[in-house]
Amino acid sequence: MSIILEEFTKSWVSPSQYDYLLENGWRHFGENFFRYNINIYNNEICNVLPLRVRIENFHLTKSQRKILRRNKNFNYKIQKVNIDEEAEQLFSIHKEKFVDNVPNSIFDFLSEKNPTNVPTSVYEIRITDQEKTIAISYFAIGAEAISSIYGMFHPDYAKYSLGILTMLLEIKFTKSNNLLFYYHGYCYDVPSFYDYKKKFSNLEYYQWDNNKWEPYLVEQGVNTMK
Template sequence: MSEQNDLSTLKLYATRPHPCSYLPGEDATTVFIDPTASLDAALYSELSRYGFRRSGANVYRPHCENCQACVPIRLMVNNFKPNRSQKRCLKNNRDLTITVVHTIDTPEHYALYEKYINKRHCDGDMFPASHAQYTDFLTAEWGVTEYLEMRDANNKLIALAVTDTLDHGLSAVYTFFDPDEAHRSLGNFAVLHQIQYAQNNNLTFIYLGYWIRKCQKMNYKINYRPYQVLIDQHWVTVTDYPPEIEAKGQLL
């Protein structure tokens, strides 16, 4: 069966409207792939091209009736050149040792996640952190998931990036880090390292999920130029601020 046929036979389910986590006063609706469907690495890669993401084993995308603010975004790594701030971030973290591991089912990993959620996201729907949430959210799926450990000179774990390898890029699933190391800009560093990782493995894109123009937390995603956004099911390349996309009314 071809990928096209696989996609055409997938069942989609929609959640009921619920308060949006990113835009106050807005309702959100999410569509997700039938959890009983047989997904594999190839199908997951293809779904990423259509703007789908995963949370644990659940593959989803926003589908709000009156709002199109969530715009899928992916970085074009072959043409990426770090700006001055990004070069400084790389320099400030050159002492870190980065190792790929295949499990984070340890007290050390969970303790870092718990500290991150409880200090950085105490106003979000993931607070308070729990081990069940951690396990369900950061699972390894379809043989494509890797965990990038970042340790300082004392071998202390200070950050971890969860990343999935697609057939044409990486999907940056989630990054968490020690809030006490905020001066390192570890969230930005994790993206920069995944760009380098993709370049070294001849991959073309880094998927960063969704960008929402009016959500300040999302602004970092457009600092890595060039990037592409998915508009009307077409990936549009952006090298500077995208007035042509704003004119479509997609990012308002």
């Protein structure tokens, strides 16, 4: 397999162009698009696997249903991106969890000039406990898919699995808007901190060799690719 390491900058793409890029393994932060198939993790070379959920026939796992029940008393709303003081404060608290590759700003992931419309329509899910903002995730919308960009949560609520909750709410939004795919980032072909992204039904991964999406199966806690 040849090494892929590509990037470009684009401030606007049409919804159908956005779908095309997602379908071919691209991701982006703001206007910066990138894709790569090799990385180094724990001092070893590993393969990078773009992931997506095919919404048709998606079903919740037992643990995901439990997360939804646990968080039923929290409120959430979906709206265009709003980088207000609450979002800035939550980002500052959330980034303290990182040891390596600590982000400098929320605008490492969103366009600083126009976060709501670069490179396409960008929305947020904001979860609150009464008046307190405890989690926010950002996602962009194409013609037939959405792509999760970044999520953050307050560490005091770690036991509530708010990162998974926002992903489930993004999937719910995808389904309710009759979209076909939910793209939620990359994982590695070795165990890593990205493994939570593998725990969704109807999961597919991008096969770099033939430019096709294939089913990704998780059986008895062991990741296997079909």
